[in-house]
Amino acid sequence: MNRRTFIQNTFKAGLFTGISILPASSLLAKKMVNETYLTLLHTNDTHSKIFPFESNSGHYAGMGGIESRKRMIEQIRSKGQPTLLLDAGDFCGDRPIYDAFKGKAELEAMRLLGYDAFTLGEKDFSGGIDNLATQIQATGMKPTICNYDFTYTALQNYYQPYTIIHRENLKIGVLGVLLPLHDKISISGIENLVYLDAVEQANKTANILQQQQCDIIICLSHLGDRYADGRISDEVLAKNNDCIDVIIGGHTHKFFNQPRVYQNKSSGHTLVNQAGWGGIQMGQLDYVFTNTTHKKLIRTRNIFLKEKKNE
Known part of the structure; x- marks a missing residue:
């Protein structure tokens, strides 16, 4: 389905009521008074792929x-618009790099790229809770998770339920949620991880951010896109929240062509996007904020990343 057909069909379904998506060329128009632009860049499920896929990786080679x-990222930031860089978890994986550095290389790479916020996935716990806490402490990269109580683990001082980020005159609230781990991984001390209902905690945290008068509320989710059995997912959260504007998803490795938009409990809309896996793709969402219309989504794209060939 091409972009025009997608937008036409979406409008017919009534999903984009109150949300405007304008052509990419509108970004080149002269900036109006009291307008602020914001670009959200996001990744998920990199799985320790610090280097490009090998030449024998078929379609993914390079x-x-x-x-x-x-x-x-540098090319987009060079345009001078406020930009946020986010990750939805599983930056680690079953790779030689993870075996060698136990997550430190992956976190350090995220630090050097200037990630503003990230959450965790189940693979990030592969080396154990104590190891994860050690690497977070060493790199200063603190994840955002609101639906776990880590009080009785080494992570107790190395996570945050939410963060508020300022860009120009914008106040951006970011929270994170993680799927139930107990049936996904087997590590020492897992019994001390206390899972809390993701929808309940996301709503509670988003309400705090709304009370803090955030201009946009973003949830970094490692729940997964959606499931036939109706278990907790991005789709379930999107339909059952009050004030989350965007869910940046992970875990199910979906290469979205366009974000999905759901009507939430407050009769507003929550957008869901996901950017595949392995660092192959990066999502981009562009918003404009004005004093009169608040915020509009004006462009979306998922960017395939490929190694630059030597001249």
Whole structure:
């Protein structure tokens, strides 16, 4: 389905009521008084792929890698618009790099790229809770998770339920949620991880951010896109929240062509986007904020990242 057909069908379904998506060329129009633009860049499920996929990786050969991601991020930031860089978890994986550095290399790469917020996935716990806490402490990269109580673990001082980020005159609230881990991983001390209902905690945290008068509320989710059995997912959260504007998803490795938009409990809309896996893709959402219309989504794209060939 091409972009025009998608937008026409979405409007017919009534999903974009109150949300405007304008052509990409509108970004080139002269900036109006009292307008602020915000670009959200996001990744998920990198799985320790610091380097591009090898030449024997079929369709994925030469895709991904931190260098190509860095190049694209710098290109977008160079335009001078306020930009946020986010990750929805599983930056670690079953790779030689993770085996060698136990997550420190992956976190350090995220730090050097200038990530503003991230959450955790189940693979990030592969080396154990104590190891994860050690790497977070060493790199200063503190994850955002609101639906776990880590009080009785080494992570107790190395996470935050939410963060508020300022860009120009904007106040951006970011929270994070993680799927139930107990049936996903087997590590020492897992019994001390206390899972809290993701929808309940996300709503509670988003309400705090709304009370703090955040201009946009973003949830970094490692729940997964949606499931036939109706278990907790991004779709379930999107339909059952009050004031989350955007859910940046992970875990199910979906290469979205366009975000999905759901009507939430307050009769507003929650957008869900996901950017595949392995660092192959990076999502981009562009918003404009005005004094009169508050916020509009004006462009979306998911960018495939490929290694630059030597001249």
